[in-house]
Amino acid sequence: MAEKELRSRAWFGRKGKDGFIYRAWMKNQGIPDYEFENKPVIGICNTWSELTPCNAHFRELSESVKRGILEAGGFPVEFPVMSLGETLMKPTAMLYRNLASMDVEESIRANPLDGVVLLCGCDKTTPSLVMGACSVDIPTIVVSGGPMLTGNHRGQQLGTSDIWRYHDDVRTGKILEEELLTIEAAMCRSHGHCAVMGTASSMACMVESLGLSLPGNAAIPAADSRRKVLAQLSGLRIVQMVKEDLKLSDILTRKAFENAIKVNAAIGGSTNFVIHLLAIAGRIGVQLELKDFDALSKNIPLIANLQPSGKYFMEDLFYAGGLPVVLKALDGILHRDCITANGQTIAANYSKAIGYNSEVITTVDAPFNTATGLAILTGNLCENGAVIKPSAASPHLMQHIGKAVVFENIEDFKARIDTDDLEVDETSVLVLKNVGPRGYPGMPEVGNMGLPKKILEKGVQDMVRISDGRMSGTGFGTVILHVSPEAAMGGNFAMIRTGDVITLDVAGRSLNVAITPEELAERKKQYIPQNEITGRGYVKLYTDHVQQAHLGADMDFLVGGSGSKVLRDSH
Template identity: 55%
Template sequence: MNENQGDRRSSAWFGLDSPTGLIHRSWLRNQGIPASMLDGRPVVGICNSWSELTPCNAHLRDLADYVKRGVYEAGGLPLEFPVMSLGETLMRPTTMLYRNLVSMDVEESIRANPIDGVVLLCGCDKTTPALAMGAASVDLPTIVVSGGPMLNGKFEGATIGSGTSLWSMSDDVRAGRMTMAEMAGVEAAISRSAGSCMTMGTASSMAAMMEAMGLALPQNGAIPAVDSRRRMLAHESGRAIVDLVERDVRLSALLTRSAFENALRLNAALGGSTNVAIHLLAIAGRVGVALDLDDIDHLNRDIPLLADVMPGGGRLMEDFYYAGGVPAVMRRLGELIDRSAPTVTGTIGDMIAGAPCWDDTMIRPMTDPIKPAGGIAVLRGNLAPDGAVLKLSAVTPALLTHRGPALVFDGVADLKRRIDDPSLGATADSVLILRGAGPRGYPGMPEAGSIPIPATLLAQGVKDMVRISDARMSGTSGGTAILHVAPEAAVGGPLALVRDGDMVELDVAARRLHLDISPEELAKRGAESWQAPSPVYTGGYADLYQMHVQQADRGADFDFLIGCRGSDPPPAY
């Protein structure tokens, strides 16, 4: 045996000079692994969220082979294992319902098996936070490899982006400006390569966050999925994880307070997804880093939108990569970035020192931003005592302050049934409210918060309205949508007590969201009319979810998953 055998976590399986050790080693022999590979070298788990039911991640099986090459080259033994995969495009009711379940799968798979470090292969929206959360609760040396975005969509001579362009075309169909037959050609034109959304949706935002937090190699956030440099990054990540194991650099050493601050500031400059807030809160909870909505609001203040990527801008991730990607944006943020923060290969300072920007129109300087604000604003008031979030890069300036009458929808089914009813009675001043779509209410907190503009108003040329919900919104969506209202309606939050016609006041500069009724009237409504709603889904995992999920302001993680439980395996029998 190698003299370092006893220093490895995997030695508790493979380093035993006993029948038990022989059994563990012999079973790996049936895969053609020779004894020389079980001599004490680092055993690297490759946690793969590959699935053909997750189109964004369907190429990760190929990418895993390049990770393995790097691990072998650096002297390690790679062992790939699957976890449940979350495909935003196909799964119902919402992948967010299963994010915490996948994190449990990841955590227990890592802890229960003979691995010394882990590579997380992820891509589609919830796979990235789910894998990071699970790994954080074990705290082994860890590196993230994202699948990368698709190539730019091309349709009738125009560049089109995942989600963002589809939502716009869908509105045109509902308003009668476009037919479904005319829209049909976009089906093959918008998803023309492997990879995740090529807009700055949640997938690209979270891939960028992994890079900014030091958990991934430079350019992880932007290299297109089919670019050969994505495979090179996977190969180099395989080499890097072996080095992390040799130096015993645990995930907790990277997930510092500075890592979260850097990530949130970057997300603001990118005009990234509001979902980043809920996922980073959950990851922080796993490693014991104090982070709350007030921190997020503070870190996002006064950071302009620098990246010209849909939905906040007008271009796509492929262009963003060619312009310089995440390192270029972080360099342009200057002193707002903590360059001493550690990464899997050094420091953030090492990563962004001299990072070039090849296109000043794609990645703007701080003195000439695309928009004055790109980040997440946190609103509070009697309608959202524990907070709500708003994507500043998506807001229509004229709606930054607004007062209008509420028009309430009780759940997603009610919204779908009535939103295009000509008798709805909505005006451009109406404040559309969707409730019953929060963590417990749906359950799972679907991406229903970008409430459609009523068809009658679309036909009149109305392009945006104030919309409020306890749901989430796709990172590819825009508009003045106030999301993640906490506490949600299903647990008795004030959102449950709003009635049609109540006046709602929004003042983004003051971070205020107010329902214009007296505290006495609000309390009276709660006492007289509120009842806990019947669950939309019951039985099995849905019951577990509804019993233990926390509110959005705490990351919607399960209460029993908070904290790091360490890497000690269950006792052998």
């Protein structure tokens, strides 16, 4: 079989004026002639930014990738794309996930790249890079930045999930605000993303279980020298992937998506996994629906004892053998023949994995928790579905009937949640509207609403909470999220009023509000939208075109892809 001509030759292989222009300007960086002679050009898509602290070590990590590319005879070129820092961006990083994916897609398509290495870590950087790359579909490998080292404060281990606990302790006077300063310094003590199974770690596990990274990528701490080794090996491998023409569409089959869903359930991954995987499936052309997540997760117990669903941290997962040990524990459940980025099947990748700590990684037969990591609910409150994370919820609230306490938007919630006249008790159901994709806009991580101060003072630590927004993967509690259609769309969720009776039945996968169809119809006649959808530039583009949560909240015109061919030539 003849070797496929490199895509980059359409630039650097040209004769005359065009080739002169493409090569001459690159040579101002000190690149000799032979570098342009039929070498695979590998782009390193870097989300380094000092405004994205989780990714602040990526310039150094990129150098390790370059060493691997050079070793394999490739031509590395690093380029920046929009970086989405979860902790600093306002109003929410999720608003810009689709924008970053556009940046990635167009940067790859427009330039002379034969393959690409995606450097991603913080929550939205992973799905946005994968989404953008899927829409181009050239050989691609993912290198995650790795979790930070576990925090330690006065002899006690801590991670991002503890923020919610400390916040409640400050509100109830158990600790002083000043003490938080010392805790801050003790928690984030190295490079890397959140130390727990939050969204960033869930995304790292997602790409490994999909087959988009080398084995072991998900759990190596950012500060561990073996993270650099994996980066160099990934650079080495991407050159061979180009020679094999092993593209994203070859790896991202329906079976690969099913594997990722099963793994997410077993590790208690973030609920954000759902919305991101749906968007990725839409870009690569795999049919995936919200109901598939429930069918594939339903009988899979939690076998990774990691915060926020359990006790341990990502660093512990690595020492216990990493994600390959989890995959091996699921051997009878996964599709074993799925091809991965290293050219091997996923089963071959985990076949020799050895577990070193059975408290951190248990088995399907003797799981850490029989509750699965994900469930999909339907009912008249959420006609198109909603999600809950049973493994991080309270068992006594899995079946619950309570009266709604409704907050029309996040400002309403902040203004009233701790007031003395708020009519609420521990049986109430907190309902937060207008924090969905269009209504906020951007679908922020506010779904795990802090409990009312008067409830916390009773010693109550959990209540049923429902919103059309999201929750940080580090969050926990009996929290129903991603209600679709969102309140801003004027569906049933928008019609709920304080005092309405809500019934949650996780075992029955249902979520309903006791309003008759006639009453709902009457309320819809009287309904006045709370938020006027306005804006300019990207925000207007987003609100005009963003899809609902059950479709992945991608923008309608971005679903699918344009491929790698450049249709017009400017020279």
